[in-house]
Amino acid sequence: MTLDSYVPILFLIVLSTLFAVASIWVSSRIGPRAPTPAKLTPYESGIVPEGGIEKQRFPVKFYLVAMLFIIFDIETVFLYPWAVAYDNLKLFGLIEMGVFIAILLAAYVYVWRRGGLEWVD
Amino acid sequence: MEFEAPAVQLGAIGPEIALVTTALLLLIVDAFIPEGEERWYLAVLATIGFGVAIILAANQWGERELQLARMVAVDNFATFVKTSVAVFAVLTVWLSRDYLKRSEDEESEFYALLLFAAAGMMLMASAADLIMVFLALEIFSISLYVLVGFRRRSLASQESAMKYFLLGAFSSAFFLMGIALVYGATGTTNFYPGGGGEGIAGYLVSSAASDVDLLVLGVGLLIVGLGFKIAAVPFHMWTPDAYQGAPSPITGFMAAGTKFAAVATMLRLFVVVLYPLRADWRPILIAVAIATMLLGSVLAVIQEDVKRLLAYSSIAHAGFVLTGLIAANDRGLSGSLFYLATYGLTVLGAFAVVTVLAGRKERNVTLASYRGLFYERPLLAGALTLFMLSLAGVPLTSGFVGKFLVFGAAIQAGYWWLAVIGMLASVIATFFYLRVLVVMYMQEDDRGLQPAITGRLANSVVGLTAAATLVLGIVWGPLIDLAERATVFFA
Helix, strand or coil: CCCHHHHHHHHHHHHHHHHHHHHHHHHHHHCCCCCCHHHHCCCCCCCCCCCCCCCCCCCCHHHHHHHHHHHHHHHHHHHHHHHHCHHHHHHHHHHHHHHHHHHHHHHHHHHHHCCCCCCCC | CCCCCCCCCHHHHHHHHHHHHHHHHHHHHHHCCCCCCCCHHHHHHHHHHHHHHHHHHHHCCCCCEEECCCCEEECHHHHHHHHHHHHHHHHHHHHHHHHHCCCCCCCHHHHHHHHHHHHHHHHHHHECEHHHHHHHHHHHHHHHHHHHCCCCCCHHHHHHHHHHHHHHHHHHHHHHHHHHHHHHHHCCCECCCECCECHHHHHHHHCCHHHHHHHHHHHHHHHHHHHHHCCCCCCCCHHHHHHHHCCHHHHHHHHHHHHHHHHHHHHHHHHHHCHHHHHHHHHHHHHHHHHHHHHHHHHHCCCCEHHHHHHHHHHHHHHHHHHHHHHCCHHHHHHHHHHHHHHHHHHHHHHHHHHHHHCCCCCCCEHHHHCCHHHHCHHHHHHHHHHHHHHHCCCCCHHHHHHHHHHHHHHHCCCHHHHHHHHHHHHHHHHHHHHHHHHHHHCCCCCCCCCCCCCHHHHHHHHHHHHHHHHHHHCCHHHHHHHHHCCCCCC
């Protein structure tokens, strides 16, 4: 096996990098500029920004909540396709999903008993 | 579209399932016990889990098949490794019990993570697909990252966990890139031919020698990833820091278990699957082995911390084992297995002595604090003497037999000069093992070093490993016999 077949990919990488750099450079040179205070504020979904992340401190608890949300959110991601394909998977799918949910349930009980779901100020 | 349920033989990963189930059970049970109670049942549950795993693994002895969509090989080789890892883990659990007792850290997580780590190491031994190898690697690595940083109030522990984690993630990236290149070259990640694919082994048989450039590049990256786990030079930088900062029982388990699991994968991958490619991987591994043996031995000489000293010693031992792998013959295979099984018991014993003396607060870990240990605690000093002599490879200890086997295999394969370098490194290494003995016997100290842990369980671990080190150094026949029969691979 030779590396010849990868030459187009290399070409594409070089070309796309050049294009990205060139277009940023060109637009910064020839684009018109009329800054106003409103235009210079960061975009935060239409809400008036309250200073950047560098000025604020927020509790690490949010991090825990976000982690837990992601872990249990993945469960749903798996449940939907399983529900759609249930007719094909039959008993095998049911057992597999049962094992999956049992493991998640163990994690849930653990988080709950260990106070991971409590919000202590 | 008609779905055909795959044939799932869960028996193939029975030991791993037993460990994971025990770990989950442990977490749930512990969550319902009020705080402040003594948590003796955690260690009991973990021991039962490992017992079941050992029985299930031993039952697979003699089988020889690929299961679970050709991802998992069930053979004597895997069984040997799995049983050894489980034994290491049980000893670690007993040691940890006395280490953690009555501290706020005696939590179910410690034992659960240990169970998860052991499950990953077991899976590593029977993985017959690069994706499976990676999965197993990550299971035990992630568990160990957390365990290394388990002394939450200790900055050193935090630092070592962070270093281990960052470098470990980096090495995993190398390993993944290696898998990608191997897949690009061969069109498969599976080891063995069959099931509609030819596998990496089949590809090497059917393809011309000129077609393997990309494959060799990929294999090189796999060596980086696996070399990191066994702490081979030049991928060893994390070892002294991680070994020093981790809780002592975990350090012992890392030295014994991680090394065995990663070398097991290397043996299966290089000596069995990539055997036709040996002209390409041998020079790489020879360079790595020489650097590992010499650098590990030389740098250990100047260490003043016992845990760091043992860390450099474990680097050197990775090099010694690699000579058995480089030989790539039957004696090399069985020799490496024997070496790792006995080295694991010895190094666990050495760290058990360190644990007993250092205790929860990890005090008295400098070499100077071992002054006159023999006059205070003759039994502990005697056990440590035995471990040091075994690590140095003195006759009548298991370490000598292991070194004899791997160097003998290298000589048989025509690499006598590699064996000579290995022996040279052993001589250098003997210097710092003897240094420990000199400190214990020949220097007096009036401070009266007392063990921080007096529990019977921890001391019995010291006793058991010392007995194993001595007995296997005198009656080595049965274990060598087992190791030889364990070289039956699925191939």
